[in-house]
Amino acid sequence: MLHGILLPALALAAWPAQAAAQPAPAADVQRTSVAAEIRSSAGGKLRDFYAPRGYWPLWIERGRVGPQADALIALIEGADADGLKPKDYGARELKALAKDADASGDPRLLARADIALSRAFAALAGDMRKPSRKVKVRYLDPEVEPKDEEPKEILRAAAVAPSFVDYVRSIGWMSPIYVKLREARADFAQRWGGLPQVPVPADVKLRPGMKAGAAALRRRLGLASGTAYDKALVARVKAFQGDHGLKPDGVAGAATIAALNRGDDHYDRLIALNMERARLLPGPQVRHVVVDAASARLWYFSKGAQDGTMKVVVGAKESQTPMMAGMVRYATLNPYWNVPSDLVERKLAPRMLNGASLTKLRYEALSDWSANARKLDPAAVDWRAVADGRTELRVRQLPGGDNAMGKVKFMFPNDLGIYLHDTPSRDLLAKPARQFSNGCVRLEDAQRLGRWFFGKPLKPASDKPEQHVPLPQPVPVYLTYLTAVPLEDGVRFLPDVYGRDGV
CATH class of the missing domain: 3.30.1490 (Dna Ligase; domain 1)
Structure with a gap:
């Protein structure tokens, strides 16, 4: 990464020698002029970013403001989805400045645009990463505690992304879970928002072919008035059920009617709450593990991508897996x-x-x-x-074949005795709801996760109990609770087993 950051500065330093041998392209000449203007104008914390790269512009390409600026402005205009105020980041002013800079080609205006875009981006990305007071998480290690990021670090991460414009468009500094929930919230509002919030009678199970109660159900789901529980209503009920985590059978039973009567605002607030929980998770560039106790699932990430996922068994309602974050520092083979x-x-x-x-x-x-x-x-x-x-x-x-810990456990030291571990009890992993443990996390495939942690298979040196093997590099693990889970085509709502939602 260091070479990636310094490359523009090295190129700038070498440019005069190259110019003596052959004429430089006009775009390079102009970018050099823009860099000179940035040198004279950038101050404060932004200077800490620009100086190591020879003041080379971040947003200017071929004498014009690049498409990443349009992506940033679009993100700012939709910042209310992140609980932020678009006016705080000056989208209108950025648009005007970029337009004037493009029209004139003046290096001074291009430099002003580059600095303004960098300032707005650093502010927006930093604010998006700030934790909400609505969500309480216990942080076990200073490495995982939320901290205000310096503009230079935010901008450097963007500068070394394989595609800067894709990084901005995909909100690449946020957890993929957060980004997908953000998209799902907008899609959910489009699909189910604005419908008549009329109550559906809850004292009868509505089935295809029935007439009693169908009128209210049709109105609630935005269909033409009538009393028929026809194919159109069946299709609409199935779509609603699928988008609300219910069995899509087209029958409006107690669970479906209860979901309908909660109203659109309830589900919007629920997605927003889960976005706040996901906001605390790192971006995929950070090597880390996420355990979601609501869906009883684990994901692991590195190098900008999800590396894998697996089922887990988590704490029962009486012995809940807490929301906490720490550092996995070692594995214990042949555990007690x-x-x-x-x-x-x-x-x-x-x-x-x-x-x-x-x-x-x-x-x-x-x-x-x-x-x-x-x-x-x-x-x-x-x-x-x-x-x-x-x-x-x-x-x-x-230790042994029937040991409840299985063959290995992964330790992130804490006084609650919570850790990730193997399990011989495979039957529980086959259940759709997997909240059965005393708080620890039982892994579907501990050996696979061990290979990811260590880069090689984990094998004990002998039959000796409790063989501790330190990780080459400690890895953050986040235990969260997501009752709204993003899917490829929407969002799935899960039971609030632990009673933490309160929406």
Whole structure:
């Protein structure tokens, strides 16, 4: 990346020598003149961006303002979709300045346009990245804490993008999840916004061929007045169901009618809330992992693209996977499973009272939760006191094929004991809703994720338990909660299992 940033500056420095050998193209001469004007005009934090690149313009191509400026102005004009005010970024003034600069070809005007566009872009991109106070996330490491980005860093990232215009058009500094939700919000409003907000009777299940209640349903969905539950209404109901995460069967049952009666504003607010959650995620240039507890799915990104995705099992309603972010720093091969105290009390202690053998079950009882805990003789444990909740006992499951952690766990140190791990319980991964764990994240394919983390297969050196392997480079992981999920052709609304939406 350093070479990519410095290349324009090196080219500028070498230009006089090249000019002695052959005439320089007119466009290069003009860009050199624009660079000279930028040198004399750029100040403050923008100078920190322009100086290392020899004041070479960012927005000027072949003596004119490039198409990336049109993309930026269009983005500014639609900034209300991001909860921002378009007037704060001066789209009208940028249009006028770009038009005058193009018409005159004056290097001074072109330089003014370049600086103004850079200033507006840095401000817009920085504001889009700022977290909302509506969303509370626990940040475990300083590397993942939101911070105000310097204009020079925002502009440098844009300057080294493979295509600057595509970077602006695709909002490439934001998470792809955010960008897709932003697009889905506009598409959703176009498809379902502005329809009559009339209530549909909720005391009857409406089916094709029925007449009672169909009139209100037709009106609510924007069809011609009438009482027939005909093919047109069936198609409209199916479309509504598909866009609202419901089974598209064309029957207006309780769930469909409840969704209709919530109204358009409810779903717009819900998408907006999920955009605020996705705003906290990094852009795809950052190597990182995202776990969504609402859809029970994981994605991983690097080098500007999504590298893969997989199913996961996340926390149940009673033991929710929290919204948090940290750094995955090492993997543990052949892990123990420290059994949660409530499970020791409710599940394991009664089995011991009924004559089970802790050793045959491949568990160990320990004296405490320290790293130097002593192994206890199971016969010396007061299992009745454990079962009654009068004594808290640390128990861990030995590594092996039936270990709840599987073969590996990926650690981002935190005091809640949350991590990503393998699992032998494959049946839960086949379920459409996968909120079953005690808060940790069970992986569909831990070995694949391990290869992505380490760049090679993960294999233990021996049968020794708890082999810790540091990552070559720590990787950020974000645990989020997205009840509106972008699809290729719209958005899917998911049940608010954890009750966090409040919209």
